[in-house]
Amino acid sequence: MYTVWVRLNTVVSFGFSSLFGFACLAALSKVGHSLYRQPVISTLELNKLRSLKSHGGVDRALLSLDLNADMDPAFHWNIKQLFVYIVASYETEENPVNQVVLWDSIVENVDENKLLQQNNVFVKYALVDPGDALRGKDITLSLHWDHMPLTGFMFQGHQDLQTASQFTLPNEYQ
């Protein structure tokens, strides 16, 4: 501590070490948060099926959705943002589980409005099957989200599948 540079180095390095400590404590302080605070998903359902066609050898369905979900309960001081996405899942003869992301959005902690409200929104990404297995299938729509913390690991949350809505695709292309 006998020169200006040694003292400056000590102050800055102690500073950063203590900031790391505070950040870890903040993360630890919110470990069980998602057990008692979950987003409220009022609506997630099909609005209109626009088309179901064979497109370049694979089945593709184009549709629009209604969404009303309040993501605010998922936020706390260690969450930077949520990556929220809508998943369409269905069962085929070949695979018991098929999941396709139809729509996504980023909700940041600094956003004042954390309510996702989309009325008759067209899907960002089409519902595409690897083959020709979409006709006549039951499609379940569910909301999923990734928590991106300030300090710590990313982890997922999703809608209770018992509250997920379903619709059935027609048996013929249209």
Next chain:
Amino acid sequence: MDFEGQKLVEILLQVIITFFGAVGWILGYIKQDFFICFYAWLVGVVLSIIICVPDWPFFNRNPIKWTDSVPEKRKKEKKNQ
């Protein structure tokens, strides 16, 4: 900066940064906003730099008592004789 000053500097910088950071952490927890903790920490660090880094006079109140250099010693002994 003398040894007492250096000891004081080390204690001061740790106390200032920890104190501001801890107060900021508590306020941040209440408001659920980590930036409150971060800004309080930043104030603590800047304050520590201002107080602890420059060679202020109050860090030099216990100057080191060096023994006399050899020529000086010989001169003094000659005088006393």
